[in-house]
Amino acid sequence: MLDLKNISKTFGKGTVNVHQVFGGLSLHIEKGDFVSIIGANGAGKSTLFNVIAGSIIPDEGLVELDGDDITMLPEHVRAKTIGRLFQDPMRGSAPGLSIEENLALAAGRGGWFSHITRADRKAFRDRLAMLDMGLEDRMNQPVGLLSGGQRQALTLMMATFNPPKLLLLDEHTAALDPATADKVMAITDKTVKENGLTCLMITHNMTTALEFGNRTLMMDRGRIIFDTCGEERSKLTVPDLLDKFRENAGKNLDNDRMLLS
Secondary structure (H helix, E strand, O other): OEEEEEEEEEEOOOOOOOEEEEEEEEEEEOOOOEEEEEEOOOOOHHHHHHHHHOOOOOOEEEEEEOOEEOOOOOHHHHOOOEEEEOOOOOOOOOOOOEHHHHHHHHOOOOOOOOOOOHHHHHHHHHHHHHHOOOHHHOOOOEHHHOOHHHHHHHHHHHHOOOOOOEEEEEOOOOOOOHHHHHHHHHHHHHHHHHHOOEEEEEOOOHHHHHHOOOEEEEEEOOEEEEEEEHHHHHOOOHHHHHHHHHHHHOOOOOOHHHHOO
16 A cells, blocks of 8 residues: 655755665555554654655655555645644644634635535534534634644544545644543544544554554664564553564663653
């Protein structure tokens, strides 16, 4: 479904700040996989997503989606088949528009000057009710007035209104309080399962990395150092992941954010 083949990327070539992120990274994702990705700061997780989404073009290698070479495809073109959520709840929606208008954009109905039908409004309301956040009664409220959790749940709904081939979740619960993060993760899990989505999720929470999805990847210094699924994954604990990091990276994990999650 998704194939990264021998991806190389170096920033700052020819300067004293030269930094190689990837030096021949390869990764295969099956259709329907829900993959959680963990790793310390600088492991290359967000750069990986940027390469997949088209924000960054690799120096070498191929990115293939459903057998099509999308390596050089512009980001806005890829966005038609690749949905993405970010850590910042302010990204991914238009804060000055109402909930209804944002959903109209996601549904392909336009925005300010769109004609939203009664059937559209009912469909929007029904979908919002499934989030269980009371948003179905606030469809005329500007999105910028929503809480972080409400906005992130809405953005997830927008990104999957027309189910994408691939969904990228870039620490989409990291800026939320624990209770809200749990609720957004439950909505995420339900959305992915009900739509049969292929999903990659970066998370700093190692419990989340083992609890959700069917596969967990661990990255360090631009490499995938551990890849687990199935029965092996189901038996792993957070201390086991720390041991795997130490064993495969040759050092202890020193990311306080991950260790304290």
